[in-house]
Amino acid sequence: MKDLEQIVEEATHVLKEVGAFIARERASFDQNKVEIKGRNDMVSYVDKSAEEQLINGLNQIIPECGFITEEEMTEQGEAAYTWIIDPLDGTTNFIHSLPIYAISVALMMGSTVVAGLVFEINRREMFTAIKGEGARMNSQRISVSKAPTIMESLIATGFPVKDFDKLDQYLAIIREVVQDSHGVRRGGSAAVDLAYVACGRYDAFFEYNLNPWDVAAGILLIQEAGGIVTDFKGGDKMLFGKQILAGGKNHLELLELIKKHWSV
Numbered sequence: 001m002k003d004l005e006q007i008v009e010e011a012t013h014v015l016k017e018v019g020a021f022i023a024r025e026r027a028s029f030d031q032n033k034v035e036i037k038g039r040n041d042m043v044s045y046v047d048k049s050a051e052e053q054l055i056n057g058l059n060q061i062i063p064e065c066g067f068i069t070e071e072e073m074t075e076q077g078e079a080a081y082t083w084i085i086d087p088l089d090g091t092t093n094f095i096h097s098l099p100i101y102a103i104s105v106a107l108m109m110g111s112t113v114v115a116g117l118v119f120e121i122n123r124r125e126m127f128t129a130i131k132g133e134g135a136r137m138n139s140q141r142i143s144v145s146k147a148p149t150i151m152e153s154l155i156a157t158g159f160p161v162k163d164f165d166k167l168d169q170y171l172a173i174i175r176e177v178v179q180d181s182h183g184v185r186r187g188g189s190a191a192v193d194l195a196y197v198a199c200g201r202y203d204a205f206f207e208y209n210l211n212p213w214d215v216a217a218g219i220l221l222i223q224e225a226g227g228i229v230t231d232f233k234g235g236d237k238m239l240f241g242k243q244i245l246a247g248g249k250n251h252l253e254l255l256e257l258i259k260k261h262w263s264v
Contacts, residue, residue: 002061002062004107004114004115004130004131004133005130005133007061007062007107007115008115008117008128008130010061011057011058011061011105011107011115011117012117012119012126012128014053014054014057014058014061015054015103015105015117015119015126016119016126017053017057018050018053018054018057018087018103019103019119019121019124021046021049021050021053022046022050022088022094022101022103022121023121023122025046025049026046026094026097029044029046029094029095029097044088044091044094044095046088046094047070047087047088047091048087050087050088050103051069051070051085051087053087054083054085054087054103054105055067055069055083055085058083058085058105062081062083062107064079065079065080065081065082065083066079066081066082066083067082067083067084067085068082068083068084068085068212068213069083069084069085069086069087069213070085070086070087070211070213080109080110081107081108081109082107082108083105083106083107083108084105084106084107084108084113084212084213084216084217085104085105085213086103086104086105086191086213086214087103088101088102088103089101089102089103089104089189089190089191089192089213089214090102090187090188090189090191090192092188093187093188093189098188099122100120100122100187100188100189100192101120101121101122101188101189101192102118102119102120102121102189102191102192102195103117103118103119103121103191104116104117104118104191104213104214104216104217104218105117105118105217106216106217106219106220108216112131113131113216113217113219113220113239114130114131114220115128115129115130115131115220116128116129116216116217116218116219116220116221117129117217118191118192118194118195118217118218118221120192120195125137125138125195126138127142127195127198127199127217127221128221129198129217129220129221129223129224129225130224131220131224132224133224134224134225135198135199135220135221135222135224135225137195137198137199142198142199142200142225143199143200143225143226144197144198144199144200144203144222144225144226144227144247144248145197145200145202145203145204145247145248146248146249147203147204147248147249147250148249148250149249149250149253150177150180150181150204150250150253150254150257151180151181151182152182152203152250153181153182153203153204153247153250154181154182154183154185154201154202154203155177155181155182155183155184155185155202155203155204155205155206155254156184156185156186156187156193156196156197156202156204156205157174157177157184157185157186157193157205157206157207158186158187158188158190158193158207158210159186159207160208160209161209162209163209166208166262169261169262169263170208170261170262172261173206173257173258173261173262176257176261177254177257182203185202190205190207190210190214190215190218190244191214191215191217191218193205193207193218194215194217194218194219194221194222194246195218195221197218197222197225197227197246197247198218198221198222198224198225198227199225203247203248203250204245204246204247204248204250204251204254205244205245205246205247206232206244206245206246206254206258207243207244208232208242208243208244209242210242210243210244211242212239212240215238215239215244216239218246219238219239219244219246222246226248227246227247227248227251228246228247228248228251229244229245229246230244230245230251230255231243231244231245232245232255232258232259232262233259234255234259245258
């Protein structure tokens with residue numbers, strides 16, 4: 001079995017190749033080829049083709065591995081290693097030619113995420129992390145912000161594309177964060193937002209109703225960059241629990257703010 005450093009190195013080449021495909025397709029993209037998965041939830045042939053390419057490439061790195069993927073060709077098994085894949089996080093941005101979208105790939109050994117990669121295609125920034133070995137952007141070490149309070153923080157978030165039952169509670173959180181912080185940003189790609197927390201561009205990120213493929217790589221990036229990642233209770237259910245709060249020294253203050261408005 002290859003070591004994790006070699007696996008990540010080989011995976012970066014796969015992500016860059018698929019990223020180049022996505023960039024080429026964006027140059028001639030036809031919006032008429034978009035499929036509607038649900039209200040405000042879209043997919044294109046680019047997502048599906050990128051996913052197929054990722055599976056083929058990653059399968060060569062670790063034969064007989066398992067996959068948890070976003071699109072229709074999801075494969076899950078009892079393999080020792082499982083890739084968690086979002087072939088195009090920020091599809092709506094891609095469709096509208098807004099240059100904020102990425103490929104997100106994480107590797108689980110058993111139930112533990114041991115490697116994560118986020119490739120932001122437009123800026124060609126490759127974020128990587130190996131459990132216990134730190135996080136990097138384009139091979140340079142990165143770390144989370146040292147902002148100690150909400151008041152000194154620029155905070156990122158996102159909005160759900162379905163299941164709006166808790167929207168009023170969520171907007172109450174955002175209202176307070178807007179009033180107390182440097183500002184709130186909504187980029188439209190959770191994978192990019194999390195990578196930006198890992199490298200200190202954002203001081204924190206929170207969102208609900210996300211899936212494992214949206215957050216798996218980003219969680220490890222932030223943890224390995226010295227940050228804290230929890231669910232909205234302060235627990236460890238952020239990968240499959242559809243809630244995530246990520247930050248640094250400001251994490252506890254943000255957690256208390258969220259708990260004040262959020263009923264689980």
